[in-house]
Amino acid sequence: MNNRINQLFERKKENILSVYFTAGFPNLNDTVEIIQQLEKNGVDLIEIGMPFSDPTADGPTIQRTSEIALKNGMSIKVLFEQLKTIRESVSIPLVLMGYLNPVYQYGVEKFCQKCNEIGIDGTILPDLPLDEFEANYKTIFEQNNLHNILLITPQTSEARIRQIDDASEGFIYMVSSSSTTGAGKKVEDFHADYFERIQAMNLKNPRLIGFGISDNATFTNACKYASGAIIGSAFVSSFSEEVKTADSVAQFVKNMLTAD
Amino acid sequence: MKYQVDEKGYYGEFGGAWIPEMMFTNVDELKRRYLEIIESDSFKKEFDQLLKDYVGRPSPLYYASRLSEHYGSRIYLKREDLNHTGSHKLNNTIGQILLAQQLGKTRIIAETGAGQHGVATATVCALKGIKCIVYMGALDVSRQAPNVKKMKMLGAEVIPVHSGNKTLKDATNEAMRDWINNPEDTHYIIGSVVGPHPYPDMVARFQSVISAEMKKQLLEQTGSEFPTRILACVGGGSNAAGAFYHFLDDEQVELIGVEAAGKGVDTNETAATLTVGTPGVLHSSRTVLMQNEDGQITEPYSISAGLDYPGIGPLHAHLFKTGRAKFLAATDEEVLQAVLLLTQKEGIIPALESAHALAALDKIKMNPDDVNVINLSGSGNKDMETYLDYFGY
Numbered sequence: 001m002n003n004r005i006n007q008l009f010e011r012k013k014e015n016i017l018s019v020y021f022t023a024g025f026p027n028l029n030d031t032v033e034i035i036q037q038l039e040k041n042g043v044d045l046i047e048i049g050m051p052f053s054d055p056t057a058d059g060p061t062i063q064r065t066s067e068i069a070l071k072n073g074m075s076i077k078v079l080f081e082q083l084k085t086i087r088e089s090v091s092i093p094l095v096l097m098g099y100l101n102p103v104y105q106y107g108v109e110k111f112c113q114k115c116n117e118i119g120i121d122g123t124i125l126p127d128l129p130l131d132e133f134e135a136n137y138k139t140i141f142e143q144n145n146l147h148n149i150l151l152i153t154p155q156t157s158e159a160r161i162r163q164i165d166d167a168s169e170g171f172i173y174m175v176s177s178s179s180t181t182g183a184g185k186k187v188e189d190f191h192a193d194y195f196e197r198i199q200a201m202n203l204k205n206p207r208l209i210g211f212g213i214s215d216n217a218t219f220t221n222a223c224k225y226a227s228g229a230i231i232g233s234a235f236v237s238s239f240s241e242e243v244k245t246a247d248s249v250a251q252f253v254k255n256m257l258t259a260d
Numbered sequence: 261m262k263y264q265v266d267e268k269g270y271y272g273e274f275g276g277a278w279i280p281e282m283m284f285t286n287v288d289e290l291k292r293r294y295l296e297i298i299e300s301d302s303f304k305k306e307f308d309q310l311l312k313d314y315v316g317r318p319s320p321l322y323y324a325s326r327l328s329e330h331y332g333s334r335i336y337l338k339r340e341d342l343n344h345t346g347s348h349k350l351n352n353t354i355g356q357i358l359l360a361q362q363l364g365k366t367r368i369i370a371e372t373g374a375g376q377h378g379v380a381t382a383t384v385c386a387l388k389g390i391k392c393i394v395y396m397g398a399l400d401v402s403r404q405a406p407n408v409k410k411m412k413m414l415g416a417e418v419i420p421v422h423s424g425n426k427t428l429k430d431a432t433n434e435a436m437r438d439w440i441n442n443p444e445d446t447h448y449i450i451g452s453v454v455g456p457h458p459y460p461d462m463v464a465r466f467q468s469v470i471s472a473e474m475k476k477q478l479l480e481q482t483g484s485e486f487p488t489r490i491l492a493c494v495g496g497g498s499n500a501a502g503a504f505y506h507f508l509d510d511e512q513v514e515l516i517g518v519e520a521a522g523k524g525v526d527t528n529e530t531a532a533t534l535t536v537g538t539p540g541v542l543h544s545s546r547t548v549l550m551q552n553e554d555g556q557i558t559e560p561y562s563i564s565a566g567l568d569y570p571g572i573g574p575l576h577a578h579l580f581k582t583g584r585a586k587f588l589a590a591t592d593e594e595v596l597q598a599v600l601l602l603t604q605k606e607g608i609i610p611a612l613e614s615a616h617a618l619a620a621l622d623k624i625k626m627n628p629d630d631v632n633v634i635n636l637s638g639s640g641n642k643d644m645e646t647y648l649d650y651f652g653y
């Protein structure tokens with residue numbers, strides 16, 4: 001199987017840095033440049049957010065970036081158009097993250113085919129639960145070499161974690177605390193027992209820890225318990241009008257990867 | 261049984277539990293336990309007792325003679341406006357607070373539009389001494405001010421929501437986020453037959469007391485359990501679900517839901533989901549939604565805060581799709597006229613929401629012998645400011 005997500009986790013076992021951004025933010029046409037800059041500065045995996053009007057699993061930061069992105073005119077159609085030739089310049093795995101309804105309106109099968117055509121490696125669709133995915137969409141995803149990444153949280157029972165592990169391909173998205181994105185709970189505050197409990201389960205899939213990772217310290221801490229970590233809200237908050245997108249991305253990634 | 265939920269939480273193609281993993285443990289627990297709890301003898305006993313002594317049930321079925329004369333057909337009003345707190349909403353919150361206690365939850369959250377569900381939730385939380393947080397769109401906070409004050413007096417915290425259109429949908433988003441952030445001690449009391457399975461079925465069961473009583477009262481008053489038709493307004497659809505529930509399989513009874521047309525179904529300012537909507541997934545349910553071609557939810561509009569919602573309960577989407585129920589829409593203007601008509605013909609000031617059902621009487625053909633039941637879901641007390649403004653008293 002030649003999915004770039006699997007290749008990444010075969011090649012790299014620790015300190016994987018994954019970054020989320022909302023497509024269409026800060027400006028409609030920043031998408032390609034942000035992706036190129038993230039790769040150039042050492043990011044291993046990128047989650048491209050497809051904005052939705054009602055992001056119920058997201059905190060204030062991503063609510064705001066989504067709202068602006070939609071005002072800027074972002075949609076799945078526009079995003080696919082922007083990404084059409086992305087594989088000419090970018091080789092790290094790319095994952096699309098968003099809510100089900102826009103994908104559903106686009107047409108799930110057409111969406112998966114388009115992902116395959118472009119070279120998208122996976123999706124994260126928080127409101128597409130495991131049972132519905134398996135009953136309705138699994139085959140379409142497989143046919144298009146697309147991994148649907150599933151989440152676990154501190155509340156997820158051991159039995160369900162096993163079930164999710166069996167159903168997962170690529171990696172498991174381990175939500176660091178019971179929260180919406182960017183909720184401000186810091187990774188230091190989390191009970192290490194959740195991370196250790198999961199570590200001790202010896203799951204077949206690698207894990208990335210996300211939600212609440214905001215700087216080098218929280219990133220480094222999360223990396224002790226998983227193959228790497230995911231940064232979202234902190235990254236999209238780092239943009240400002242004064243700094244050019246390319247410089248802003250470079251600075252952010254540098255800060256993430258260096259201890260101060 | 262054709263119109264009951266199946267074990268996966270579907271009404272035909274609508275429903276389900278499209279929840280993020282962060283909500284799984286709570287929703288799964290509810291799904292596994294709600295029937296066993298609400299069908300237990302101890303639950304039923306306390307629920308029935310509270311409905312009787314606290315809510316004041318059964319609510320009367322009132323023959324509205326002057327309104328009947330006006331329309332030339334027999335019209336009965338199911339007086340949910342006479343319930344404690346002034347609407348049908350308390351039937352559901354009584355049920356859910358007892359359930360939350362069984363589940364060992366110590367913190368209650370709710371969303372509210374008109375504030376009726378918020379007040380009904382704050383009321384049962386006061387009754388049981390449980391902490392209560394109500395999310396309410398900032399626009400609704402200002403247009404339903406008396407209810408905001410009531411909730412506060414009842415000891416609830418009211419959190420204004422500033423995202424989106426600042427109405428019911430946005431309040432629901434924020435309540436869901438709260439539940440994600442507080443998965444251990446909190447129960448989310450959803451106020452209508454919306455949200456993930458088992459909520460639509462659970463809320464419909466709690467509201468089904470309305471149609472259970474109707475059957476008995478109709479038999480006493482008309483000699484038959486079965487009316488010609490039942491009309492109810494539909495926001496999420498809980499009062500309509502309760503009024504239809506025990507008649508769903510009695511296909512001779514015509515069921516009519518009335519949505520809010522706002523300024524008209526052909527304008528951008530409407531909340532008539534079934535007229536302008538298409539299938540999609542929102543608030544963890546596959547149902548009919550108001551959305552654009554990119555799948556972004558469009559902002560609804562209605563003068564009535566309780567109907568200002570871009571979705572509809574999956575049961576109603578199914579009743580619509582199968583043709584079991586008919587759905588009409590009434591404009592703000594038509595509704596205000598219906599408010600005045602009922603007020604001056606019967607001495608009953610209805611809620612804006614309920615007046616949508618009344619306004620539909622002008623849109624249907626009725627024979628003199630027909631028995632028409634209107635579910636009068638709530639009282640107009642909360643809407644007095646709007647009425648005084650509009651009518652200029």
Ligand SMILES: Cc1ncc(COP(=O)(O)O)c(C=O)c1O
Binds near residue numbers: 375377494613
């Ligand atoms: C009096 C009244 N009727 C109806 C509704 C609409 O809710 P539902 O469609 O769930 O009955 C509300 C909601 O606030 C209400 O206050």
